[in-house]
Amino acid sequence: MSSESDQAMSGGELAPDDAKLVTLARGARGRVSAAEGAAVRDETGRTYASASVSLLSLHLSGLQAAVAQAAASGARGIEAAVLVVDHGSADAEGVSAVRDLGGVGVPVHIVNASGAVTSTTST
Numbered sequence: 273m274s275s276e277s278d279q280a281m282s283g284g285e286l287a288p289d290d291a292k293l294v295t296l297a298r299g300a301r302g303r304v305s306a307a308e309g310a311a312v313r314d315e316t317g318r319t320y321a322s323a324s325v326s327l328l329s330l331h332l333s334g335l336q337a338a339v340a341q342a343a344a345s346g347a348r349g350i351e352a353a354v355l356v357v358d359h360g361s362a363d364a365e366g367v368s369a370v371r372d373l374g375g376v377g378v379p380v381h382i383v384n385a386s387g388a389v390t391s392t393t394s395t
Contacts, residue, residue, distance in 0.1 A: 289313060290352050293311040293354040297309040301323050301356050301385075306334070308356065309324075310354060310366070312339060312352070312353045313353075314349060315351060320341040320342040320347070334366065335355055335362065335365075335370060339370055360384070367393065
């Protein structure tokens with residue numbers, strides 16, 4: 273597990289554990305050509321990645337879907353989250369889902385399609 277000080281390195285670069293989340297989120301998004309891809313890391317270091325889901329009867333943002341996978345797998349906390357999106361901001365419901373499982377202070381890195389961090393918010 274990484275501490276909060278390990279989440280981002282100096283100079284705006286992501287720590288290796290968070291860079292791995294970027295790779296997973298980009299892959300999840302690309303596999304299905306979704307609007308969003310997301311990945312989260314739980315309190316034990318396990319990772320979960322998902323794309324946004326848009327069905328007639330079910331709509332989940334990438335963050336919501338990744339948090340749902342983590343919760344369904346028994347995660348009891350989230351250390352960090354990454355969202356890959358073109359429009360440049362995280363949906364409030366997705367950030368709320370991260371907060372529901374991870375608590376206050378979890379970093380959510382917003383990344384563009386090329387993998388560059390455009391912003392970071394916190395739950």
